[in-house]
Amino acid sequence: MIDKFALTGLPLGFSGGQQGAKHIIELKELPTAMLCNDDLTAIGAIYEFARNGIYVPEDISIVSYDNTTMVSEMSPALCSIDNKERESVNVALNMLEERIAGLKEQSRQVTLDSSLIWRESVKKL
DSSP, X not given: OBOSSOBOSOOSSHHHHHHHHHHHHHTSSOOSEEEOSSHHHHHHHXXXXXXXXXXXXXXXXXXXXXXXXXXXXXXXXXXXXXXXXXXHHHHHHHHHHXXXXXXXXXXXXXXOOOEEEOOTTSOOO
């Protein structure tokens, strides 16, 4: 499904980013920014935009989610939300060990902070 503000039903990853960028290009009027659900999707979008003469961040800003190691090395470096994956895995493993050892009977919810890592893929105003 496509509407002016949201793209849904696209595949994940590089090809999903390409397809999303193609849909946006078809709008004839670019939004100021695109938020992608993961870094590889954002990379696919950046690639497709560049193939069509649309450049990040000059023409459209892109923000992603995951903050994988590769995104700081690209050009432009990708602005990405760091979800603290390693910390999340460690907390989950500790909770599992507690449950197996019988130390914790009740389930609980743990909230970990995430942070936006500002990089070159967002246009400065």
